Amino acid sequence: MRYTIMLHYPEQSTETLGEEAWAEGERAFSAYAKALHQAGVLLSGEVLQPSTSTTTLTTVDGELRVQDGPYADTKDQLGGTFVVDVPDLDAALDWAKQAPALAWGGVEVRPGATYVREGRWEPNA
Template sequence: MTDMRYTLLLHYPEPTDEQLSAEDRAEGQRAFSAYAEALHAAGVLIGAEVLQRSDNTTTLTAVDGTLRVQDGPFADTKEQLGGTFVIDVPDLDAAIEWGRQAPAIHWGAVEIRPGATHTVDGAWTPNQ
């Protein structure tokens, strides 16, 4: 059986610089570095992305064929998408186990979403 690709979407509150001490920021960076290293060492890490704050977001929508460009995130929530990890694991249970270990689980949510397609040598391929 072929492994499945899952994206772990990390949703959590975005504290300001004034709300987050330098020590807390450094600890979070250490935790994410250790998590990424564990994924890499296990051979399941495909890619990871830390996103800028959501107030740097531009959201596009189209209503009746008219493009709307909106500054800031589309969702008005306390938690925002802060980053992603793409992993290649045997099944959802394995993805859940890796998601359970994500540092963001302690202050937000980790959404696990299976991939629908991926590229191999530039060709789109259905995800198994």
Template sequence: MQYLLLLFADETGWHRMSSEEQTRGVAAYRAYTETLKEAGVYVGSNRLQDTNTATTVRLVDGKSQVLDGTYADTKEQLGGYFLIDAPDLDAALGWAARCPGASHGTIEVRPVWPTPGASSP
């Protein structure tokens, strides 16, 4: 079953890190990604740009409203994700606990609800 590991953290934290700390952080995520791949559970991942680049769209009375910024104003922002294929929730939670982001933010683990008739990657 596929699980989405949603990585939440204070996005300003990255900009406050020294270049050496950033280099170590990038290395930790690369190593984590390689470990996922070696285990055969990696499906995909991406880092998101900061929330100041976000645009929110919603329909109000049937009309589209486009707003600058994110939907929610929170202390932690969605900064990226890993899509994994794990045998069960316990395995997915184990992978989430090993993610470098768990040490400085929150990892939300959500099962992917497959679309009927769609082929999986």
């Protein structure tokens, strides 16, 4: 069963966090990704650019609107994701508990409904 582990936390930079703390965070995320990979459950992982890089599309009264920056008005932003293939929710939660981002933000675990493989939609089972 595929689950996406979504990492929500206040955005930081090397300037606001400090180079040493930033490097420690990078080491922690690398170790986490390596553990997922070595366990054979990691399908993909991605660290996102800051929310200031976001472009959000919405439709209001049938008209397309394009907005620069994040749509959500919150301090915490989606900072990255890991997609894992594990037997059940308990296994996904066990991996989510190890996410370094849990130390400074929320970690959301959500099962996938469907996914694309070789250009076709497949049910998540």
